[in-house]
Amino acid sequence: MLGGGLAGMATAARLQAAGVSTLVVEAHGHVGGCAGYYRRRGFSFDVGATTMVDFEPGGVGAELLENVGMDPVPGEALPGYVGWLPDRKITLYRDTGAWHRERLRALGDTPRHRAFWARLDRLADVFWDASRAGVRLPMRRPADALHNLRALGPRGLPLARHLNTTLGDALVRHRLRGDAPLVGLLSMLVEDTVHSTVDRAPLINAALSVTIRGAGLTRADGGMRGFWRRFVAHYRGMGGQLRVGCRVERVTGRAGAFEVRTARGVVHARQVVSALPAATTARVVPALAGPLRPYLERDEQDMGGAVVVFLGVPDEEVAGQEFTHHQLLQDYGRPLGDGNNMFVSVSAQGDTESAPPGERAVMISTHTRLADWTGLPDADYEIRKNEIGERLVGLARRVHPPLGERARVWEVGTPRSYERFAFRPGGAVGGAHQAPGNANQNAVPHSLGVPGLWLVGDSTWPGLGTVACAMGSRIVAEEALRTAHRTAVPR
Ligand SMILES: Cc1cc2nc3c(=O)[nH]c(=O)nc-3n(C[C@H](O)[C@H](O)[C@H](O)COP(=O)(O)OP(=O)(O)OC[C@H]3O[C@@H](n4cnc5c(N)ncnc54)[C@H](O)[C@@H]3O)c2cc1C
Numbered sequence: 001m002l003g004g005g006l007a008g009m010a011t012a013a014r015l016q017a018a019g020v021s022t023l024v025v026e027a028h029g030h031v032g033g034c035a036g037y038y039r040r041r042g043f044s045f046d047v048g049a050t051t052m053v054d055f056e057p058g059g060v061g062a063e064l065l066e067n068v069g070m071d072p073v074p075g076e077a078l079p080g081y082v083g084w085l086p087d088r089k090i091t092l093y094r095d096t097g098a099w100h101r102e103r104l105r106a107l108g109d110t111p112r113h114r115a116f117w118a119r120l121d122r123l124a125d126v127f128w129d130a131s132r133a134g135v136r137l138p139m140r141r142p143a144d145a146l147h148n149l150r151a152l153g154p155r156g157l158p159l160a161r162h163l164n165t166t167l168g169d170a171l172v173r174h175r176l177r178g179d180a181p182l183v184g185l186l187s188m189l190v191e192d193t194v195h196s197t198v199d200r201a202p203l204i205n206a207a208l209s210v211t212i213r214g215a216g217l218t219r220a221d222g223g224m225r226g227f228w229r230r231f232v233a234h235y236r237g238m239g240g241q242l243r244v245g246c247r248v249e250r251v252t253g254r255a256g257a258f259e260v261r262t263a264r265g266v267v268h269a270r271q272v273v274s275a276l277p278a279a280t281t282a283r284v285v286p287a288l289a290g291p292l293r294p295y296l297e298r299d300e301q302d303m304g305g306a307v308v309v310f311l312g313v314p315d316e317e318v319a320g321q322e323f324t325h326h327q328l329l330q331d332y333g334r335p336l337g338d339g340n341n342m343f344v345s346v347s348a349q350g351d352t353e354s355a356p357p358g359e360r361a362v363m364i365s366t367h368t369r370l371a372d373w374t375g376l377p378d379a380d381y382e383i384r385k386n387e388i389g390e391r392l393v394g395l396a397r398r399v400h401p402p403l404g405e406r407a408r409v410w411e412v413g414t415p416r417s418y419e420r421f422a423f424r425p426g427g428a429v430g431g432a433h434q435a436p437g438n439a440n441q442n443a444v445p446h447s448l449g450v451p452g453l454w455l456v457g458d459s460t461w462p463g464l465g466t467v468a469c470a471m472g473s474r475i476v477a478e479e480a481l482r483t484a485h486r487t488a489v490p491r
Contacts, residue, residue: 001025001273002248002260002284005033005422006049006466007457008275009231010473011480013068016240018477020484023269024240025262027247027423031232034422034429034458035466037225040409042356043312044225047413047422048429050345050363051078051217051325052227053467059216060131064470070234073227075220076348080213081325084398085184086332091323092213099214107182116174123207126156128215131208136475137461138441159204164436167206168199180332186210188329188341191367194434194463195304197336202439205463215467219324219345222353223361247423248276251285255452256487270487271452271480278444278459279425288455291448299432305370305415306429307338309392311362312409317402318346318360326399338388342366344396362403364392370426373415385412430464439463446476454480 001012004026012022030036034048055061055073065072080093090106093099103117127135133151136144152160167190171177183198190201193209201209220227232242247263251272260267274281274288282292326344334340347354347361354361368388376384389412393404404410415427422429432438443461446454456476458464 003275004031006035007469007473010064010470011273011456011477013235014477016238017068018481022240024242025246025248026244029245032224032228035224043361043409044223044354045310045361046224046363049466051219053212054215055218056216060467060470073220073230075218078217081323083185084328085181094213096214112174116176120207123204124211126159127204127208134474138443138445162203163440165203167201167203170203184329184332188327191336191341195430196434200435202436205434221351226353248284273454275457277424287450288448295444299438302432303428305368305427307366307368307388308413309364309389310411311404311407313360313407315358318400337367339366339391339395364396370415385414431459
């Protein structure tokens, strides 16, 4: 397994649990990647993902833990979070009934609004069920089509016609494209989940994004460090091997006899799963460079970055709010990113794995354009980094007025940080900004037709996020397992 982010670790654990001997080679000093963590002065900060999606019983994440024989991870099941629009607040409740009432109250209760939400709900119901049933895209073989027919079921099949429409199309159809608060909220949700805009986001993916909180967001005790401590212990307990600080440089050979050259020696493997970003896979696995090229060229202009501020603050600075998570939009008219759409996550009170007693870990994240960070001289980079850090904390004071006044930790992560510590090429995080032309049936597949080589992770279908990585890991582990059984050497 190349790469110990969520996708790599999940795939390795599934295979190990099924009796295949696995080894994960990870460049960083510990696992996690964009769902990883770092520690500073007694705090543990999540470097990217702060919430795990659909880890409740019956969910995609829960299926992963069940599949590998691991107990549920203790944590805070978020009852929802607050969306702060420029002129109003809306609580995105996890409870479906409460959310249905709240969205009509805050965003409009006309027949058009009701019809629009009904369409989105129907798509979300069907496609969450299909996701949990292990739907597989892009379809490459008749067996995939058959499998998907079963996963979608008779009521879902007609909805597959929406594969090529966008959320913007649905808004236009319901004469709601000009409704600023509704479009503002949807824009925030689809930017965070499919890195897209309402006019480009594929409708089905957008419907899943908008309902992601209903599928359950959980922040593990101790944040991502708490999750990984348990997951790695379990993986190792099953006999899985993990080599950290071990960068992969080249993969050569063929099915049954691959040679993986790393910074710490050569490893031999019968199959190789690359859970690296697709651009890195193309660089280190020459056999996949050609097949990946058309996808990488197509998506080159569609990559994005993130900025995160990490604060270690006394409890009082985040007191007085019912919810620990908030999402803020400042201006309906400006493009999203660089603070106009940002997520504020606060560790739960009493979570002393995340922060010392009486203190809290706070992560404020926003999207950013990579071009604004590329090639900056060091001095300009420092200025930009400090300026955006100050701006994000200033904007977050709408929620927590004294935030950061007595911070014991105040650090800013940028695309340069993701490039340096998470080895993301150019600092790009997530996959490409999703549109019908590069998502679902057009997404980067898990197999490019080279026997014994697989791809998984947020640059392949279904895309970014912990739930997507868990889904991808299931598909790839099933395929790799089938191959392992076919090619097993009799003893
Ligand atoms: C700011 C931010 C906030 C987010 N918030 C959420 C959230 O709240 N909820 C959610 O579900 N998702 C969230 N996400 C998305 C989620 O974190 C990612 O989609 C997911 O973690 C990607 O996992 P991955 O395994 O595909 O890739 P990665 O996490 O990038 O893993 C790849 C791994 O490969 C390693 N690697 C790279 N090159 C090499 C090499 N040459 N040799 C060996 N190892 C190598 C890296 O170190 C890394 O560990 C967020 C992302 C960001 C950036």
